[in-house]
Amino acid sequence: MLPTSNRKQQYVERMFDDIAPRYDFMNRLMTFGIDRSWRKATIAAAGLDRDSVVADIGCGSGDLCADAAAVGSTVIGIDPSRGMLQLARRRVPSAHLLRTVGEALPLGDGTCTAVVSGFALRNWSSVPAVIREIARVLAPGGRVAILEIDVPDRAPLRMGFNLYFGRIVPMLGSVLSSANAYQYLADSLEYLPSDEALHAMLGESGFKDILKTRLTGGIAQLITATRSEQTSDV
Numbered sequence: 001m002l003p004t005s006n007r008k009q010q011y012v013e014r015m016f017d018d019i020a021p022r023y024d025f026m027n028r029l030m031t032f033g034i035d036r037s038w039r040k041a042t043i044a045a046a047g048l049d050r051d052s053v054v055a056d057i058g059c060g061s062g063d064l065c066a067d068a069a070a071v072g073s074t075v076i077g078i079d080p081s082r083g084m085l086q087l088a089r090r091r092v093p094s095a096h097l098l099r100t101v102g103e104a105l106p107l108g109d110g111t112c113t114a115v116v117s118g119f120a121l122r123n124w125s126s127v128p129a130v131i132r133e134i135a136r137v138l139a140p141g142g143r144v145a146i147l148e149i150d151v152p153d154r155a156p157l158r159m160g161f162n163l164y165f166g167r168i169v170p171m172l173g174s175v176l177s178s179a180n181a182y183q184y185l186a187d188s189l190e191y192l193p194s195d196e197a198l199h200a201m202l203g204e205s206g207f208k209d210i211l212k213t214r215l216t217g218g219i220a221q222l223i224t225a226t227r228s229e230q231t232s233d234v
Ligand SMILES: C[S@@+](CC[C@H](N)C(=O)[O-])C[C@H]1O[C@@H](n2cnc3c(N)ncnc32)[C@H](O)[C@@H]1O
Pocket: 012, 013, 016, 027, 057, 058, 059, 060, 061, 062, 063, 064, 078, 079, 080, 081, 084, 100, 101, 102, 103, 117, 118, 119, 120, 123, 124, 125, 126
């Protein structure tokens, strides 16, 4: 059963602490390594280069941080899980890592040129609050790129996805990592906001050029947008 909203943050934090030691191994196994190409697409969509200052919200063990650091960007990793941050610290020593949530970023207004996030959105306690914080810390013209799992539109693919993500992933998790955690990861698809709701949140927070790109037949999605230059009406 999914935790109620006021208990979600504590539940999620503990769960990621528990599965941190096997998180990378399980990720590669469950996605057959395809997640690497999705992450590259995320970094490209955020337009990162050596002059970028990028915050990675829900950085976990540091996959996106590492890709951002590889193109020379200054990287700020944000995550509430101590266990995940320890892995990120080892993987990306140059990253500035902050143990906190995306709903309350300890960063000044307009201090980032880009924000990325990988598979964290459905774990956030409040998606609107995180989107507002992303808008606040981004400089006008800054890019946001949010990578998440998605449920494919087309029926045959959706059936395969539901079987794989709803049954096989929790089974693999129970054998190789944690039954409860991988059941939560499957069930937490219910926390995904609809396309319309997410689009509206981004628009209301001052983003333009909002685009959803379906990846690998729609089993993942990449949401991108640009922070509007006009900040006065937000
Ligand atoms: C599925 S993992 C993704 C990790 C990494 N971004 C990746 O792509 O592999 C989700 C991460 O989001 C973090 N998280 C959970 N709630 C959060 C919140 N409210 N704000 C920021 N990060 C959060 C978790 O601790 C976890 O490390």
